[in-house]
Amino acid sequence: MKKKGSKKASSEEIKVPFTEEELISRLKKHFPEPWIDLNFENPYQLLVVTILAAQTTDKKVNEISPEFFRRFPDPFAVAKAPLEEIEEVIKSVNYYRRKAKLIKECCEVLVKEYNGQVPDTLEELVKLPGVGRKTANVILVNAFNKPAIVVDTHVKRVSQRLGLTKSNNPDKIEKDLARFFSKENWVYISKALVLFGRYVCKAKNPDCKNCHLSDICPYEKKNL
Numbered sequence: 001m002k003k004k005g006s007k008k009a010s011s012e013e014i015k016v017p018f019t020e021e022e023l024i025s026r027l028k029k030h031f032p033e034p035w036i037d038l039n040f041e042n043p044y045q046l047l048v049v050t051i052l053a054a055q056t057t058d059k060k061v062n063e064i065s066p067e068f069f070r071r072f073p074d075p076f077a078v079a080k081a082p083l084e085e086i087e088e089v090i091k092s093v094n095y096y097r098r099k100a101k102l103i104k105e106c107c108e109v110l111v112k113e114y115n116g117q118v119p120d121t122l123e124e125l126v127k128l129p130g131v132g133r134k135t136a137n138v139i140l141v142n143a144f145n146k147p148a149i150v151v152d153t154h155v156k157r158v159s160q161r162l163g164l165t166k167s168n169n170p171d172k173i174e175k176d177l178a179r180f181f182s183k184e185n186w187v188y189i190s191k192a193l194v195l196f197g198r199y200v201c202k203a204k205n206p207d208c209k210n211c212h213l214s215d216i217c218p219y220e221k222k223n224l
Ligand code: SF4
Pocket: 161, 162, 200, 201, 202, 206, 207, 208, 209, 211, 212, 213, 214, 215, 217, 218, 219, 222, 223
């Protein structure tokens, strides 16, 4: 049996009043089969919608993505399209000019170096234009079902409130979570913590009254 608070995060010890198994079983009460709010059908589509989703709601991205993929069904279509045409299709999302440029550059690399396929390793993904570590991990988890830890704004907040990290730095938080959770649980927690932060442990007014973690959560400002 695992001892509570026995796992190490980098040089610091994570002291939490629950085990990994307990935390996951509570999260599964909220999200037995977690999903991703962005609509996609293949790794290329997830790559595009994830780039589009920065500083934009998933709802807005889901509204425009069907037309985008009708016009540009694969990276080859994006690579050969004029930039203005890509801009026109995505102009209702924030920073559309920059995103259009990144998506085009990214697809040009996919065509030139990967025969139009999206690579499935972190090392290759982070070299693509517009793809940082968070986006790469989103793709690994959701398109390839490969173990990776996604740290977005929701996961950051939830991890801090639960005492799983003391850091503000996403890379450090990723390391802390990677030490606390077993690798076989990374796909689950990457999906579940995003949803948990978005719908339960919200930035404002966390739903502590209906939270299945409330009796084990060490957050001092619980909304009870
Ligand atoms: S009890 Fe409240 S603060 Fe703690 S995890 Fe649940 S929603 Fe978040």
